[in-house]
Amino acid sequence: MRPIEMICINCPLGCQLTVSRKADGALEVSGNNCVRGIEYAHTELENPLRRVTTTVNSGSMKVPRVSVKSSESVPVEEIFLIMERIEGFRLNRSCKCGDILIDHISGDIDLIATQDFTFSEGEVKI
């Protein structure tokens, strides 16, 4: 494997890490200023996790989108899967910040509203 460059984001230092895999398969990390840099390189290479934040169609004209997040962080490659599942979704009801809008959108992960939204029939999108 060619060495990979990455920036540790565990603290504001932002160490520039170089990671390579040794013959026995173990990872070798350099450039880190503390042990957390090594842990970071491992999760980033083996299973990087990210919170998905996006919006859903509210069904209303006045406030067309409602902001949402995934209940937990998900592997990077799952982000687009979740985006696809959201695409056809229409809320068409009121919700509160923290409400589950789609449960089990991916495995145990739910989709959660990050804002209050009041739906009124008069403003329905056609």
Next chain:
Amino acid sequence: MTSAMMQSQILVIGAGPAGIAAAIAADSKGQSVILIERAESAGGILNQCIHDGFGSIRFGEQLCGPEYAYKEIKRLEGSSVIAYFHTTITEIRREEDFFLIDAVSPKKGTMTLKVEAIILATGCRERSARQIFLQGDRPSGVFTAGLAQYVINCMGYLPGKRCVILGSGDIGLIMARRLTLEGSSVLGVYEIQNEPSGLSRNIVQCLNDFGIPLHLSRTVIELHGKHRLESVTIMDVDENRQFIKGSEQIITCDTLIVSVGLIPEHDMVRELGIKYDPHTSGPIVDQTYMSNVPGIFCCGNALHVNDLVDYVTESGEIAGDAAVDYLNGIIPRKKIELIIDQSIGSIIPQTISLSATKTFTLPLFIRSKRTMRKSILRITNGGNELFTKRFNVVKPPEMIRIDLSCEISKVQTDFPFLISIKEERS
């Protein structure tokens, strides 16, 4: 139409996180507070920042922008602050020891407010494409990053299909990810400087995650397209930011997102005689965040551009508390200037007013001018060292916050404080 006359001790302008914090702080000390916001609801810029990363200092968790706003708005609703939304201020006049403010709203019509202190919390605005030098046509398809953010997150439209991002500011980086998730292809981020101006976290999670290239020392110089943008010319620059001949390349795209910086917003008070700092583009203030005009305070992004909302809320609380002290007649005595050298981009506050207390502790917010490793920050006064702190690395995008504690008896009040950061030779 008659104009309603209203009176209150403190007026806060702008109901973003800074204004909310300032209003609540003053209200909780028993002052009457009016909060005026030109938008229809509170929360400011947070409402369109749907990504996470807000509130880790204050709440110990990574909230999304609207969630942080939600928590703050709930606090506001629990206070006795009187808030007027959808209200525009048309004039501010300074009288002997009070201010008269004309405002208008669709619901209430015109009104005049009489207040004793004003806290400006109007946030910042974006530098536009016109403010940087771009040659060529003037087609549609050019957006500032914040506008693109509003269009996608609040209106639900995609600005374009093939996007180039100019400038590596945080909003531009966040928009690179957002556009990619929504199905646009982001061809690259072009930054004229030789280091990114956004946070490392955003470089990793917004660009690297999606394989979006970041081009340093390279910029867009020309736009092409009659009606809609069709392509842009990019060019490399050398260390002195001179264009390198022959490095031109044309990139086909329909959208250019410009993320080249934010400037504190206060057009409204230009005529009141406030003195501004060329480094922050906000008012010059002391540690109470009062400007040179007695009774006018400033906080949040209107004071200086912040990257962490936690510090914005803190600055609102400082200004709100201080406005109450001002009304109670606590007047600081002597002012000491804080002078920065070439190593530092900006500092808040720019002056310290000494009061009758024997000691003082205050937060200083400092931006370094460039990235420096193994460096030491020093504050001296008349040759005496007041403060030192070592840093493994300082970077311009990441604001440094320090608490400066001093015994006034040890300060030579006729000399300024000199602040510098130096790299230590190993």
